Amino acid sequence: MTKLNYKPKIIDGKWFIEVNTETFGDVLLIDKVSKYPIPITFDNEEDALKYIDEIVNENKPKQIYSMYLNGNFYGSGRLDYMKELFIDYVVTCEMYEKEEVTITIRKKAGIYDNRKGD
Numbered sequence: 001m002t003k004l005n006y007k008p009k010i011i012d013g014k015w016f017i018e019v020n021t022e023t024f025g026d027v028l029l030i031d032k033v034s035k036y037p038i039p040i041t042f043d044n045e046e047d048a049l050k051y052i053d054e055i056v057n058e059n060k061p062k063q064i065y066s067m068y069l070n071g072n073f074y075g076s077g078r079l080d081y082m083k084e085l086f087i088d089y090v091v092t093c094e095m096y097e098k099e100e101v102t103i104t105i106r107k108k109a110g111i112y113d114n115r116k117g118d
Contacts, residue, residue: 004019004020004021005019005020006018006019006029006052006055006056007020007052008042008045008048008049008052009028010045014041014042015041015042015043015044015045015047015048016028016029016039016040016041016042016048017029017040017042017048017051017052028040062078062079063078063079063107063108064076064077064078064107064108065077065078065079065081065082065105065106065107065108066105066106066108067082067085067086067103067104067105068103068104068105068106069089069101069102069103070101070102071102071104074089074103076108082105086103089101089103090103
């Protein structure tokens with residue numbers, strides 16, 4: 001499979017994503033949802049770069065982590081789930097009125113999740 005090169009491009013004050021392909025050369029990335037070939041537009045370069053990052057990384061396996069609370073296993077999953085666990089325990093539940101907790105997050109060596117998304 002050929003690696004595609006994505007880069008932001010500004011045309012008449014709007015940001016697009018230009019894709020270099022072997023078959024067609026440089027083309028603008030189009031909206032797959034539309035029944036017409038309408039290029040995806042962005043308000044600024046930063047948003048276009050974020051979208052490129054999502055495209056490039058969507059099929060990469062995500063690292064799995066384990067969270068420990070005061071030395072005891074508390075949960076395991078992708079980094080976004082570790083964030084949810086942290087926010088739930090520390091912010092939402094206000095640490096269950098404890099004065100102090102120790103939260104440790106460890107990468108699970110060699111274990112990845114191949115599902116799409118974060």
